[in-house]
Amino acid sequence: EPEVTQTPSHQVTQMGQEVILRCVPISNHLYFYWYRQILGQKVEFLVSFYNNEISEKSEIFDDQFSVERPDGSNFTLKIRSTKLEDSAMYFCASSADGNYGYTFGSGTRLTVV
Amino acid sequence: AQSVTQLGSHVSVSEGALVLLRCNYSSSVPPYLFWYVQYPNQGLQLLLKYTSAATLVKGINGFEAEFKKSETSFHLTKPSAHMSDAAEYFCAVTAHAGGFKTIFGAGTRLFVKA
Helix, strand or coil: CCCCEEECCEEEECCCCCEEEEEECCCCCCEEEEEEECCCCCEEEEEEEECCEEEEECCCCCCCEEEECCCCCCEEEEECCCCHHHCEEEEEEEECCCCCCCEECCCEEEEEC | CCEEEEECCEEEEECCCCEEEEEEEECCCCEEEEEEEECCCCCEEEEEEECCCCCEEECHHHCEEEEEHHHCEEEEEECCCCHHHCEEEEEEEEECCCCCCEEECCCEEEEEEC
């Protein structure tokens, strides 16, 4: 069964450093998403991406965040200057049509120290 | 705008008992509704989805959910709980009209007692 692949599975970074979280969506999917889950809390929407541009973003997704689909297969989330409160599990998801359910990756656990 | 409320952050049942996880939604347009399951240290897996066809939806692992528009509910049930059902369950909603995001409820952790 097709999978969404996320790397790395765990990343530790120092506060103020830039991080890039990587995702390989399912190959024929057109819609891509990033969500985050702070430990023990709800799954929060960050951003959706379609047709090579951001479709929608939440208030969490401020100027410190950016997304890119650099080569037609990868989908990346960059955090420019990490803060302690960015520590969370980050999930990438993709969907064929945007409305019929997503396939999620296993997540990247980001720890900012 | 859409939102989801899951009633009960924790539910505990005995093995073999009925599982009922409650979800109510709010949406200004006809919604698409989903249940996802998350096992420890894993991503979210789609259990089932309602997309305006049959109101009773069957999913994987013996779960089903019924869309009730009059009650704005989409409760998840399973007739007989199994130990392997212990996990976190998330109800989610997407606006039918070209929505580009799915909003998740706060989650309900299901405990299954032997």
